[in-house]
Amino acid sequence: MKGRIVVEQPGNSVVTDLGRFRGPRFGLPVNGALDQFSARAANILTGNPDNAPVLEVTALDFRMRADQDLLISVTGAPLTLTVGGREQPQWEPVSVRAGEAVAIRGIHTGLRAYLAIHGSVDAPLLMGSCAPDTVVGFGLKLAEGTVLGIRRSVAPLRQPYFDIPLFRLGLERPAMGSELVVDVTDGPDVAEFGDSASLLFASGYTVSGRSNHIGLRLGGQLPERMSSAEVLSRGVPVGAVEVPNREELLVLHRGRGVTAGYPVLAVATSLGLDVLAQARPGDVVRFRKTTVAEATLAYRASMRQLESLRTTVNTVFKLLGVGDEPGWRELPPAIAI
Structure with a gap:
């Protein structure tokens, strides 16, 4: 039986x-x-x-x-x-x-x-x-x-x-801990943020209680987009780090829709997404810049x-x-x- x-x-x-x-x-x-x-x-x-x-x-x-x-x-x-x-x-x-x-x-x-x-x-x-x-x-x-x-x-x-x-x-x-390090690669729109793009790595971001499986909302010092041109909706990867407004970052997770219309500053690596999966509201996330080659080697390991x-x-x-x-x-x- x-x-x-x-x-x-x-x-x-x-x-x-x-x-x-x-x-x-x-x-x-x-x-x-x-x-x-x-x-x-x-x-x-x-x-x-x-x-x-x-x-x-x-x-x-x-x-x-x-x-x-x-x-x-x-x-x-x-x-x-x-x-x-x-x-x-x-x-x-x-x-x-x-x-x-x-x-x-x-x-x-x-x-x-x-x-x-x-x-x-x-x-x-x-x-x-x-x-x-x-x-x-x-x-x-x-x-x-x-x-x-x-x-x-x-x-x-x-x-x-x-x-x-x-x-x-x-x-x-x-x-795991209350301060998490997440590796990211450059996003397709990183050039539009000019020198302010480096702010992503300058300080920590606090996880909002409004975060879920679709995306994590993070408060902190935000890079500012230099261009005012409209961003057309296009395909976005899981892990896209978007700057939808001047109040928070949005990191798209596995429940994200397949298209979006916000500028993508960076993209979290596969292992970085695992780290974000364990982020609790109030935890501090620090982003660390890496390359696609380095991210690939870490994933393979x-x-x-x-x-x-x-x-x-x-x-x-x-x-x-x-x-x-x-x-x-x-x-x-x-x-x-």
Whole structure:
């Protein structure tokens, strides 16, 4: 019989994946997990494909309970993770016995956590992705009593002689704090700001409480556009740093519309977007200038780190017999829309 998870305290949580990559060509945002590194790591730690559905928990406490044994991992912002009332480590695979409550409490010095389950969960798909989209009203936002189908069960894994953690995989966790450094490259309109463009790197910017998955609003010392010519609406990348007015910066995130008509001063790198995903209202963001070549090298280094983790996890899981069932790496069909 297929198992299930019941959400007992949803907080602010959704089921998502890495995004709707076919969406922008049809006018839909890419969306998906805002902290892509943490979402990928959570899936790798449970032996899933990178793009398997995960639970994204934002800011508030969360609790769920399953009727079958699970293997989970929780990554992202620092927090307290308990299973059956016992505190468990983040960034490691964790066994859950049937009937035990999994609770995420006290997210701090960061904003978002990612909970992955070996084999993942059932979720509806739109254009091949389960990522929520507020524009078209699609997605699985969790509520009290929401039931999620479990695709696979894993018997509890315990150290046979000592009650100590079975896994210590040594993943280097991204640093988080109330002052965040975000790398950016020059935007297409940087020349229009003249010498004032350097103000972007001169001081910090405070994250507004009006920020969301569409974009972050930042207050601080603003560069001033020298040209008064109208900016026509055009395609803009995720990560575009816009100067829409003299009151705030706007950094477009993964929920951004595919076109906009504000001048683009800079563009946050892929790793910079992961940092911004963890920015809380009141945090200070400092921008650091980089080049496309340097940003590419940094991104490739982070992907090599995840690939190394995948190799380690696959080796350990093979020795433990985790994922030996036929087709365990292939996600079964979900509900396509």
